[in-house]
Amino acid sequence: MQEVISPMIETQFEKDVRQGLTDFPKYLSSKYFYDKKGDALFQKIMHMPEYYLTDCEFDIFSQNKSEIAEKFASGGQPFKLIELGAGDGKKTKILLRHFLEKKLDFTYQPIDISSNVLEGLENSLREEIPEVKVIPKQGTYFEALREITDANGVRKIIMFLGSNIGNLLHNQAILFLKDVQALMNKNDLLFIGCDLKKNPKTILDAYNDPNGITEAFNKNVLIRINNELGGNFDLDTFIHWEVYDPETGTAKSYLVSKIDQEVKIEALELKVQFKAWETIHTEISQKYDDSTVHWLAQQSGLEICDQFTDSEQLYKNYVLRR
Numbered sequence: 001m002q003e004v005i006s007p008m009i010e011t012q013f014e015k016d017v018r019q020g021l022t023d024f025p026k027y028l029s030s031k032y033f034y035d036k037k038g039d040a041l042f043q044k045i046m047h048m049p050e051y052y053l054t055d056c057e058f059d060i061f062s063q064n065k066s067e068i069a070e071k072f073a074s075g076g077q078p079f080k081l082i083e084l085g086a087g088d089g090k091k092t093k094i095l096l097r098h099f100l101e102k103k104l105d106f107t108y109q110p111i112d113i114s115s116n117v118l119e120g121l122e123n124s125l126r127e128e129i130p131e132v133k134v135i136p137k138q139g140t141y142f143e144a145l146r147e148i149t150d151a152n153g154v155r156k157i158i159m160f161l162g163s164n165i166g167n168l169l170h171n172q173a174i175l176f177l178k179d180v181q182a183l184m185n186k187n188d189l190l191f192i193g194c195d196l197k198k199n200p201k202t203i204l205d206a207y208n209d210p211n212g213i214t215e216a217f218n219k220n221v222l223i224r225i226n227n228e229l230g231g232n233f234d235l236d237t238f239i240h241w242e243v244y245d246p247e248t249g250t251a252k253s254y255l256v257s258k259i260d261q262e263v264k265i266e267a268l269e270l271k272v273q274f275k276a277w278e279t280i281h282t283e284i285s286q287k288y289d290d291s292t293v294h295w296l297a298q299q300s301g302l303e304i305c306d307q308f309t310d311s312e313q314l315y316k317n318y319v320l321r322r
């Protein structure tokens, strides 16, 4: 009789799903929302009227592009604009167009984990603003950033937009900022987007749209487990639930099981039990105020040297240096 030896090497996704669904309380990482379908759902979210974050950052860029250009190129020096998690680059294109008008000497280096997303961005840039020198890099932030760092002395402007930092708990954000700080020279800048504390109702509405787009986005992680790991989640037995704590500024997304049930995940040889109303925590979207951003910066060896906000102060872009 021949023995079947199944490979013992688990992918990161398999490891993380096993970890999160065998822990109590259960959790899954929001980074697994983003496959082709998840990317498309997030595009839809950015176009929803309730999801004010994208519009705010778009407005901030439109209103302040010349001041931003002066900060980035101060004294007319050449620079590399490095964008972590570039996505469709819709907001960045405002800056790119303006930098070209001002005849600034720069290259644009978008970094994204999804080669799919990067290709789309590269193509759209070639069509819309072919004059921009684009050097896309596929990979995780730090793999890609480390490569870029080697280059000799040209100023780096590292952008991390969309309040993507809000997916990190404060201590994770500090580790992240410290990693970025370690790769920055004295003359480099970090430009981050932070969603601000505001009326809690506005925040809840942004993560709870009536058309179920955010719900579908949240549930996409279960679809991925079904498709990629042979899971049998019945999506209709889970509800999307959003909470926001105005004291801490933390918005949290959950998937809540409506019934007692068992879910099988073949690739993990795992059976997961759910009690009725048991939760899977799937995402945090942290909201900030000035003192919290000051504290995060200071903990990471950075300081705030400029900031830009929208007319309603819903959102801020901060410029940080070492």
Ligand code: AVJ
Binding pocket: 045, 053, 162, 163, 164, 166, 167, 206, 207, 214, 217, 283, 284, 285
């Ligand atoms: C892309 C992480 C900034 O947290 O606001 C949108 C993702 N989640 N709706 C956010 C998201 C639900 C978004 N970030």
